[in-house]
Amino acid sequence: MNQPDDYPYTTHLNILFPSLSVIDIPSVVSQVQAKWFNQTLCKVNDSVLRLGVMQGEYHWHKHDDDDELFFVLDGRFIIDLEGQSIELEPQQGYVVPKGVVHRTRAPERAVILMMETAAIVPTGDP
Template sequence: MEKNYGHMQIINLASIADNCREKWANFTLSRVNGSLVRLGIFEGEFHWHKHDREDEFFFVVSGEIHIDLAGETVNLKAGQGYTVTQGVSHRTRADRRATVLMVEADTVNPRGD
């Protein structure tokens, strides 16, 4: 389920997150100069994947997430961000529901390459 928002309007992250009943969801909030700003709702774990041509930035709005990389795990709490470099295999997971802003090129396949 993805809802696209245009420019020149207020986007209420809390309302979008509160109305989402899925454990894993991805909403495109805005397109900015060839990049997408997305809101992710994370609960549980996503599959291992990579993006061959694009970097991916994660910023935790609420909750906590873990980004598993080969040989290490990055733990992010609310107010923290991290960029996964293109071509790096990773998976995201959250023990409890988390809301995350993501910034990535508009060419990225959200499920990985």
């Protein structure tokens, strides 16, 4: 698998909103100019909530030790699995279990939330 630097994604792993603060998603989304943007919003126990603002395709990858939840806030979001594609509309979500090879895509700009362990490598495991 390629190194994370090989991917044209803007990924911020810092926690943007600490505990006891309001999580303001519209303020973050309004500032995004990148085509594929990922920002950790907050940490809850051993998991993080991340915001994705994206258009285009992510690469095929898997996470050996971590499940991953995708939840669409705005737009249309597609999760490709080997042999099928899951299309999500606003207010729909889907869990990709650990070890399952997947690719995500957004034909038009989409805004999604992702819940996963804080230790996950966003670009996938080798």
